[in-house]
Amino acid sequence: MTITETTTAPAAPAERNGVPFEKLFGTIAKLTDNPDLAAFKFTATNTWVDGTASTSTIHEWFGAGAEQQHVQEFTATSDHPTLGHGHGPTPHEFVLHALASCIAAGIATTAAARNIELTKVETVARGNMDVRGILGIDPDVRNGFNHIDVEVNVEGNAPQQELDALIAASAKRSAVFDALANPTTLDVHATR
Numbered sequence: 001m002t003i004t005e006t007t008t009a010p011a012a013p014a015e016r017n018g019v020p021f022e023k024l025f026g027t028i029a030k031l032t033d034n035p036d037l038a039a040f041k042f043t044a045t046n047t048w049v050d051g052t053a054s055t056s057t058i059h060e061w062f063g064a065g066a067e068q069q070h071v072q073e074f075t076a077t078s079d080h081p082t083l084g085h086g087h088g089p090t091p092h093e094f095v096l097h098a099l100a101s102c103i104a105a106g107i108a109t110t111a112a113a114r115n116i117e118l119t120k121v122e123t124v125a126r127g128n129m130d131v132r133g134i135l136g137i138d139p140d141v142r143n144g145f146n147h148i149d150v151e152v153n154v155e156g157n158a159p160q161q162e163l164d165a166l167i168a169a170s171a172k173r174s175a176v177f178d179a180l181a182n183p184t185t186l187d188v189h190a191t192r
Contacts, residue, residue: 019112029062037065053079053087092145098127099150099176106170107154116162120155148180 014020014160016177031038046056059073077088089097100123127148133141150171154163171177 014058016115017108017118019109021112024072024109024112034065037063039063049077050085052084053077092127092129095145095180096127096148098173099148099180100125101148102174102176103150103167103170105150106174107152107166110166110169110173111156111158114158114162114166116156116158116166118154120153122153124151125149126151128133145180 014022040061042058042061044056044058046054048054055075055077057073057075059070061070070173076094078091078094079085079087080090092170106119107121108118125148127145129145130138130141132138134145135144152167154166
């Protein structure tokens with residue numbers, strides 16, 4: 001009697017860095033085959049609270065050819081530190097949060113696609129602004145940030161050069177980075 005050993009390759013993990021492979025590559029394939037499904041629309045509905053405070057609700061969105069909903073409704077309250085009552089961060093800080101978190105998410109998904117296990121991703125976004133513009137003190141001063149700096153610390157099971165490449169790839173593909181770095185058509189209008 002002969003005993004034959006058979007070895008099989010280890011199964012690919014279902015997730016890496018918390019990113020589900022099947023969903024990631026399935027979505028890429030689906031949108032590659034059906035570009036019309038790539039038209040997404042995200043919505044934040046904001047309601048004034050008091051003073052300079054307001055609360056945004058994020059729940060419904062459109063993507064992959066249909067109306068969608070997040071698994072739960074999310075809310076975020078903002079306020080201004082000098083004119084408000086401290087109900088939340090300023091809208092400007094939410095912009096920094098959006099940028100920092102978009103870059104972190106891009107690092108996680110890119111690392112997963114490149115078979116890199118991450119142990120740490122920290123992003124710190126800092127924005128400089130001269131508030132004389134938004135307060136109407138000087139019409140020649142820009143209302144928004146005049147400079148944003150993002151520091152990123154990535155650790156994982158790859159050489160530093162590959163970890164640094166994750167940062168560059170994430171910034172290149174970040175929707176928030178793109179919206180801040182490039183002109184975006186923007187309309188503000190009354191509804192009745």
